Structures are given as structure tokens and as C-alpha cells.
Amino acid sequence: MEMIKERAAPRVERLNEALGARMVGFDLSKPLSRSDIETILKAFAEHAVLVFHGQKLEPADLSRFTRHFGPLEVHHMAELPFPDFPEVRILSNVRKDGKLIGANRAGRHWHSDLSYLDETGLATFLYCVETPPAGGNTKFADMAAAYEALPKEMKRKVDGRTAIHDRNFRYSELYPDRKPLTPEQIAAVPPSEHPLVIQHPVTGRKALFVAKDVVSHIVGMEETESRALIDALEAFATQDRFVYSHPWQVGDLVVWDNRSTLHQATPYDEAEYRRIMYRTQCKGSVPIPAVA
DSSP states (O other): OOOOOOOOOOEEEEOOSSSOEEEESOOTTSOOOHHHHHHHHHHHHHHSEEEEOSOOOOHHHHHHHHTTTSOBOOOTTOOOSSTTOTTOEEEEOOEETTEESSBOSOOOSOBOTTTTSSSOEEEEEEEEEEOOSSOOOEEEEEHHHHHHHSOHHHHHHHTTOEEEEOTTSSHHHHOTTSOOOOHHHHHHSOOEEEESEEEOTTTOOEEEOOOTTTEEEETTSOHHHHHHHHHHHHHHHTSGGGEEEEOOOTTOEEEEETTTEEEEEOOOOTTTOOOEEEEEEEEOOOOOBOOO
């Protein structure tokens, strides 16, 4: 008779010194208890990146779990692969009848999801259905720890400043394999102005809110100085000491807080291996400027 393997008691384990937590003993394919939800949301605020291994999720499961964090967001460029769950996207290099089944080569630059909207992304959820044996890690940078470690001179330069986040700024450079944005698509997502330093609504921690391929310029700063500072801030914040790199396994669900992290997808051998990921996201709010 086959023995039934019991799931471990729910607990939270720190991933590494940079950021993140491993969430042990949670079965997200089933409704969660109030206690489990509270534990997960508390860990989310504290650790910013949560890793759940060994999950078996359908789009309905992923959608249900996402709702615990906030209202669902249907991405403005979603392909709608699941008509009953328009909030669930597919990220994949797999083709069916000659067409990609989802978005491919997405997010290979440091960014915070939907930072170019007035109400920016809160939480993003990525679930691994199929993955190559190597490559394709997702990296996460702790923007709160990076701000705290900034030299005093750099802090003086960023405190109280705002910057322009623009989806259209480098879109064609970042996605040369995609069709150019139409005038209607460009007009639908105008630039947004946000603080360079924001304050987390739960923890109160200050965090840098900048990424060089999305932020076009710092308001009120000369162009050359602005670009140099933007580039320097991202380079500082994405040092190894602030970064966790997640190696994907089938059944992994990773959840991250866009208010306190940047993330970046890394390449893999697309000619040799298939990859399929499901993605959801929660609506956020207008970022809170950090107070002195």
C-alpha cells in the first residue's frame, strides 16, 4: 500500500541574506485558512519575495490565491489564453500552429511591473509549468536595502525628487522581435511621474523606485546628469549583495512585491528547451513619497 506523504507544517524560512523567504507547508491548490493567509501576507511585507515549491496549480487556483493580495489586474497587453480567467497570462517560447502561445523574452531588463502607470503594480505571481534544466533564472533586487546603503551624497540627490516612468521609452529596443506599438497602444499608456524614493505602505521602509530602461528622466535635472544618476542608481541597487536569483523548478510559484523590488528575467537555450509559465498580478495604488 502506498504511503501518503504528509505536507510539512506551514512555516517561513529566510532564503538568503539579500531578501526573500521560502514558504513551506502551504498547498495553494486548496482554499487557505485565515491563519495561513495572515502568515503569507505578513511574510510578503517582510521579505518581499516568497517562494512556494511543489505546487500543482490550475489557472483557477492561481487566480484564487492572487485575490488574497488585492484586486486582480488584467494586463493591458494580455493575450487572454484562458477566456474564463483573463487575468492569467502565459509566458512561453512554445509555438502552436506556428504562433507563440504566450509572451516570449519578456522582462529581460530590470523593472518593477507597471511602474509606468499612475497606480503601479502591487504583487506579481509567476508559476512554473515547464522549464529548462538550466538558465532562465529570475533575479530580484531589494530596493529598500539598496536605499538604506546609499552613500549620503547620493541620498541627497534622490530625496524629494521625482522621475518619469515611460513604457514607451525604450520599448522597441527592449523588444525588437515584437511588432512596434501602434499609436493607439502608445496613447493608451502615457508616462507617469513618481517619487524616486517611495515609502512602503505596510512596513514604512523607504525604497528606491527607479529602473534605467523605464525611467526616461528625473524631473528638474539636466539631461546628462539625470541619465548618469539613473544609471548609477540601478547599478548600485542591483549589486549581488542586494540580489536573490531564483532557479526555477516545475511547481514553483514565486510572488514578489513591486513596491520594494526590481526583477529581471535571464535567458535560456530557447532552441533546445521549452518553457511555460503562468502569470497573474494585483492592482496597486499611487506610490507614497518617502518622508524625511
